[in-house]
Amino acid sequence: MTSKKHKKKEGEDRLYFIIKSWLMGQIAGLIFYIAILFLGSINFVQAVIIGILGFIASLMISRYFEKYINKITKKILKFLDRHKRIENFIIKHF
Numbered sequence: 032m033t034s035k036k037h038k039k040k041e042g043e044d045r046l047y048f049i050i051k052s053w054l055m056g057q058i059a060g061l062i063f064y065i066a067i068l069f070l071g072s073i074n075f076v077q078a079v080i081i082g083i084l085g086f087i088a089s090l091m092i093s094r095y096f097e098k099y100i101n102k103i104t105k106k107i108l109k110f111l112d113r114h115k116r117i118e119n120f121i122i123k124h125f
Contacts, residue, residue: 042118042122043108046107046108046118047104047108049121049125050100050107051093051104054093054100055086055090056089058085058088058089058092058093059082059086059088059089060085062081062084062085062089063085066085067081
């Protein structure tokens with residue numbers, strides 16, 4: 032039988048993963064957008080290369096700013112503790 036404390040920890044871990052994944056996607060998207068602005072237009076091969084570089088850069092940036100990401104995540108989790116319907120929606124659908 033799963034304890035209530037274990038379920039809460041599992042939910043927090045899942046929300047942390049969702050928040051960090053979203054943030055990494057935003058970073059990679061921004062890098063991709065800047066590359067397109069700089070190059071003007073791109074072909075498929077360039078898109079793949081820029082996408083891979085954006086992913087690697089987002090991993091490095093998220094690792095470098097891990098401390099700040101944890102602070103932001105904790106604030107979001109505190110907000111979601113007060114808004115259970117939103118928290119349940121996020122956990123259920125993402």
